Amino acid sequence: MIQTLAxxxxxxxxxxxxxxxxxxxxxxxxxxxLVFTVGISIGNEEKILSKIKKxxxxxxxxxxxxxxxxLFGGFIASFFTKLDIREAVGASAGLGWYSLSAIMISxxxxxxxxxxxxxxxxxxxxxxxxxxxxxxxxxxxGAISCAGATSMDTLLGLISKxxxxxxxxxxxxxxxxxxTFVPVLITFIFS
Numbered sequence: 001m002i003q004t005l006a007x008x009x010x011x012x013x014x015x016x017x018x019x020x021x022x023x024x025x026x027x028x029x030x031x032x033x034l035v036f037t038v039g040i041s042i043g044n045e046e047k048i049l050s051k052i053k054k055x056x057x058x059x060x061x062x063x064x065x066x067x068x069x070x071l072f073g074g075f076i077a078s079f080f081t082k083l084d085i086r087e088a089v090g091a092s093a094g095l096g097w098y099s100l101s102a103i104m105i106s107x108x109x110x111x112x113x114x115x116x117x118x119x120x121x122x123x124x125x126x127x128x129x130x131x132x133x134x135x136x137x138x139x140x141x142g143a144i145s146c147a148g149a150t151s152m153d154t155l156l157g158l159i160s161k162x163x164x165x166x167x168x169x170x171x172x173x174x175x176x177x178x179x180t181f182v183p184v185l186i187t188f189i190f191s
Contacts, residue, residue, distance in 0.1 A: 052169060058141075059173035066145045066174065067181060070095050083116070086189060091117040093185040095178045096124045096148025101186060108190040125150055129158065136162035144171045149182060151175040 074092025078085045091113060094101025098121035106114030128147045132155065136143035140163040147155040152175020160168045 052173070055166075055170050055173065059170050059177065062141055062145060062170065062174050063177040063181075066148060066178060067095065067185070069145070070148065071185075083113075087113055087116075090186060090189040091120055093117075093182065093189055094121040094149075095182050095185075096121050096128075096150045097179060097182045098122050098125065100182055104183060104186045105190070108186065121148075124148055125154065128155055132158050133162050140164060140167050141170070144174055147171070147175070149175055149178040152179065 070092050071089050074089040075085060077083070077092070078088035081088060083091065087109070090105060090109065091101075094105075094117050098118050101121055102114045102118035104114075105117045125147075128150070131146060132143045135146060136159075143163055144151050144159060144167065147159060150156075151159055151171040152173075156168070156171060156175070159171045163171065
């Protein structure tokens with residue numbers, strides 16, 4: 001955990017004071033490599049298909065609870081912000097996928113709400129980076145759920161480090177389902 005936080009803070013320092021720019025394609029390569037290596041780890045598991053089948057109900061239930069909790073969090077946020085309920089719930093419908101939700105909400109509602117969604121989902125990911133190591137000691141599914149849609153990509157490596165190995169499949173499936181529902185939820189809320 002300390003190592004992850006130190007690297008994160010070093011990245012902020014380099015970005016702020018040294019203006020070290022990394023091409024966007026490099027992030028894509030790193031993300032693909034991360035997901036590929038976790039995929040190899042999952043693929044090395046014996047009886048992988050039966051394990052996926054065994055965990056399918058857990059993946060679905062955890063995904064439904066994460067979506068419900070995220071949208072309920074947006075509902076609660078509406079009472080503490082200037083956003084109406086629809087806007088707050090819509091901003092939370094990004095489920096951690098900040099790039100897609102920001103673009104979609106900007107197109108279907110407004111640029112300002114798209115920006116709010118972007119910032120909220122960035123904070124969700126950053127907070128997850130900090131809390132996953134601690135939360136995994138209390139609840140492995142809570143650690144997966146807080147990551148939202150990023151449990152299948154950017155936070156999959158971190159999750160796989162702190163939750164039991166057999167739960168990495170749950171994290172990946174959870175992320176896939178949430179990522180699938182982000183455009184559906186945003187379209188439904190703002191239509």
